[in-house]
Amino acid sequence: MQLLIREGTLQDLPFLRQMLFEAAYWRPDVHRPALQEGLSQPEIAKLLADWGREGDTAVIAETVMSQSVGAAWYRYWTDDNHSYGYVSADIPELGIAVCLDWRRRGVGNTLLSALKQQACQQGVESLSLSVEKDNPAHNLYLQHRFRPIEQVGNAWTMVAPTGIGIE
Numbered sequence: 001m002q003l004l005i006r007e008g009t010l011q012d013l014p015f016l017r018q019m020l021f022e023a024a025y026w027r028p029d030v031h032r033p034a035l036q037e038g039l040s041q042p043e044i045a046k047l048l049a050d051w052g053r054e055g056d057t058a059v060i061a062e063t064v065m066s067q068s069v070g071a072a073w074y075r076y077w078t079d080d081n082h083s084y085g086y087v088s089a090d091i092p093e094l095g096i097a098v099c100l101d102w103r104r105r106g107v108g109n110t111l112l113s114a115l116k117q118q119a120c121q122q123g124v125e126s127l128s129l130s131v132e133k134d135n136p137a138h139n140l141y142l143q144h145r146f147r148p149i150e151q152v153g154n155a156w157t158m159v160a161p162t163g164i165g166i167e
């Protein structure tokens, strides 16, 4: 199935929220709350609050029928207001998820490559993230040169260069 990767817009916010839900409640063996309830948890709700701030960036994978099947995004945080994988104010933090039926087909890999390319074009040198140690997404991140810099509870904070200045 051919997929297109395009830049996200404000109209993609409902889909980004769905993908945030997938990322936050990724464990297949744990009961998940309903979508709105899960997204309303304060630590989750803040992650896409006021989406459209300067620097907010997303890429969307969609079918030729314009069905969105996955997204990757990043945004900046500050010392006073940040998320789990925060490192510094000049390193935006990444989120990613692919719809269940579309996983293990290379979509996540393609989205991450596209987002890193966007980051390069915007002069972003590094991206950070937080991933629980037993989340298989960890393997995807290693393939994209993310490396653990800190352990916070059961999660790794990881950082990768976007590729600026790397041949």
Ligand SMILES: CC(C)(COP(=O)(O)OP(=O)(O)OC[C@H]1O[C@@H](n2cnc3c(N)ncnc32)[C@H](O)[C@@H]1OP(=O)(O)O)[C@@H](O)C(=O)NCCC(=O)NCCS
Pocket (backbone or CB within 6 Å): 022, 023, 024, 026, 096, 097, 098, 099, 102, 103, 104, 105, 106, 107, 108, 109, 110, 130, 131, 132, 135, 136, 137, 139, 140, 141, 143
């Ligand atoms: C993580 C996620 C985005 C990966 O997307 P995907 O489209 O399935 O990933 P890809 O098919 O591009 O796989 C790329 C690599 O990721 C790793 N990977 C992805 N899913 C994996 C799994 N279930 N088990 C082991 N490795 C996995 C593999 O290294 C894979 O490379 P390979 O296929 O050559 O072995 C997707 O599984 C997902 O949406 N998970 C739920 C949300 C989530 O956990 N987000 C991250 C929160 S930190």
